[in-house]
Amino acid sequence: MIYFENVSKFYDYHTVLKSVSFTIEKGEMLFITGPSGAGKSTLLKLIYKGADFDEGEIVVGNYKLSQIRTSEIPNYRKNIGIVFQDFKLLKNLSVYNNVALALRIRGLSEREIKARVSEVLKRVNLRHLAESNPMALSGGEQQRIVIARAVVAEPQIILADEPTGNLDPNTSIDIINLLKDINLNGSTIIIATHSPELFKDTGKRVLKIDASKIVREMKG
Amino acid sequence: MYITYSIKTAFKSLIDEKWINLLCVLTVASSLIIIILMGLFLFNIERLADKLHERYGMVVFLDERLTENEIRSLLSTLQSREEVSSVRYISKESAMKELKEHLKEMSYIFDGLDVNPLTPAVELNIKKKYINAKNIKDLSNDLQKINGIDEIYSAEKIAESINYFYRSLTNLGLIIMITLTSGVIFVIYSTVKILFYRRKEEIEIIKLLGATKSFIRMPFLIEGSIIGFTGGLISIIVSFLFYFAITYRLGSVFPFVETLIFPTEAIFVFLIIGALLGIIGAFIAVGRLRF
Incomplete structure (x- = not known):
């Protein structure tokens, strides 16, 4: 590989x-x-x-x-999905949109994006924070957003x-x-x-x- | 498709950076107003010049002794010239009649004459592209060599003046329009460049996530086109109001003002031109993206 x-x-x-x-x-x-x-x-x-x-x-x-x-x-x-040491989250986007960005770049439909992002946020236990601004969250939560973004496109x-x-x-x-x-x-x-x-x-x-x-x- | 994302990002940026975008739209609109008014001026000048060209003609005076067949043959020769758009034969009698009509009350001065002193003539209308001093002089010299032609009235200087007037105004107008068009592109370029630098960190992140060049460029191109389109819309509205005010207010005092035309096609053309200039400016601003 x-x-x-x-x-x-x-x-x-x-x-x-x-x-x-x-x-x-x-x-x-x-x-x-x-x-x-x-x-x-x-x-x-x-x-x-x-x-x-x-x-x-x-x-x-x-x-x-x-x-x-x-x-x-x-x-x-x-x-490749990347989990950056310094997170590299977009400050002006919500948790949901930060994760969805990886799929938008890949040209998926909004319907598919919604389904996949919801699933991955549930997996990293962040579904309840989907509309929050990542900058308002703790380091652990931010790290989980980055992991969600890295894995969402499989x-x-x-x-x-x-x-x-x-x-x-x-x-x-x-x-x-x-x-x-x-x-x-x-x-x-x-x-x-x-x-x-x-x-x-x-x-x-x-x-x-x-x-x-x-x-x-x-x-x- | 990521077009929805690009449109949303462009509108978000337009709102987030509203003051710099508004300033840019107003600057673009101001330049486009001058371009539209200049275009309107040139459009009407061209119409006027066409009318002057239509009115311009050469007069060829013929030998009185020519027979009817010789006159017919001569008219055919003149009509076959590349420079000539139409010919009109004026007999001695028609010439006298036209002169008397022209002189109106003064026409009695010809009453005492037993003989018609006027000579038959041919009025030549010249094609627009041949109306300049050199062509008219060449044509005049050529016609002088034809048997049966006594004299030619060509008014080369008038021909040259019409041409010079039209050419100078067109050139001046085009220079101003090109300069302002470049200015519009530069203003949009500068604005988008600032917005691009403000989002530099974000762009670097999305590059690492696998974004293509078009994914990165698209929101900026949409933003540039919206700025240009809005500038075009404002400039069309302001220019039309200006035109309306001029024709409505000054039309009664200066009748020629009422003959000015604002072509409706201009509305669509300048909206498209505005959007296109926006896209060009934004495209240059984003430049080459490196991975």
Whole structure:
């Protein structure tokens, strides 16, 4: 599904990733861990074409990312749901419209959008807050909106960058359980986190990045 | 389809940013009013120029000794010229009759004459595109070589003046209209650019969610077209009121004012032009989107 081969990324003279190679199977749930600044977020960015790599090759499904044309990027991104560390919610839209946006971009009818958004908001336990402004909600609630937006279009891949970043332990467990459920439905999920509690006892594969390289592969 | 979303987003932006949009609509309307009035002026000038062209003619004086057959042949030669739209033969007798009618009470001065001193002539109407000093002079020189033609009255200077008057006004009008049209595009461009920058963060987010270029551009193009359309509508209403006031108030004092025409097609044309200029300005403002 996702294939990294000797991928390197440099920012000016600073090496963020150096010759990183790994494979992720379809339907797998993978954790990427490491200290802050290790390159976890950059690795996710490279997958969703939020940044370009300097060496190597990344293959995602049928796309070779070194050869992807600019005009293909929107369609490519439609296969990916992203849970951003800083949420990236639209302040002027309600919870419902923030989630619906992912479907509007995909050209679905308003009727279908309504059905799907209601279902996903119920799943993340936010149905009662559908008309609220996201900025008026708590960090955990905002995080769940972002997850709802990432999964509503049922993408093949979900990338989650520190999805429990500023949340309390109980809410964090809820979020991870939610992502596990989504994974059980067949989506490939990659979670970047610096917190070992999240993958402990999950039985999922964990890649540890340090000093721009994958230094260890283990089971959670 | 995302057109519903684009329309809603465009209207939301129009309301949220009402003051900058209102200012833009009024600026567009002011420019379009000048363009419409200039267009109206040129349209009426062209009508006037057409009338002047219709009135312009050359007079060819013929040899009195020409026989009827020779005159017929000569008329056929003149009519076959590319520059000539129509010919009218004026016999000696018709010329005298027309002159007497023209002089009215003074016509008695010809009563004592035993002989008609006037010569037969042919009045030539010239096609509009050939009315300029050079063509008229060339035609005059050519006709001079034909047997049976004594003299030609061509009034080259009048022909040139009509042409110069019409050309100058048209050119001046077009320059003003092009300048103001560019101004309208620039005003809409600046407004949409400001709105685009205000929504920059939002645009970056929807890009990451998989939005295509057309999904991002569409609300801005709709917003630009609404600004242009509304500007066009206001300018048409104001221009028509201005035209109505001018013809109604000044018509009795200056009768020629009543002959001015406000073509109804202009209403639809300027609404479409307004919307099109809005779309062009917005399209340039959004520019190339990078992913």
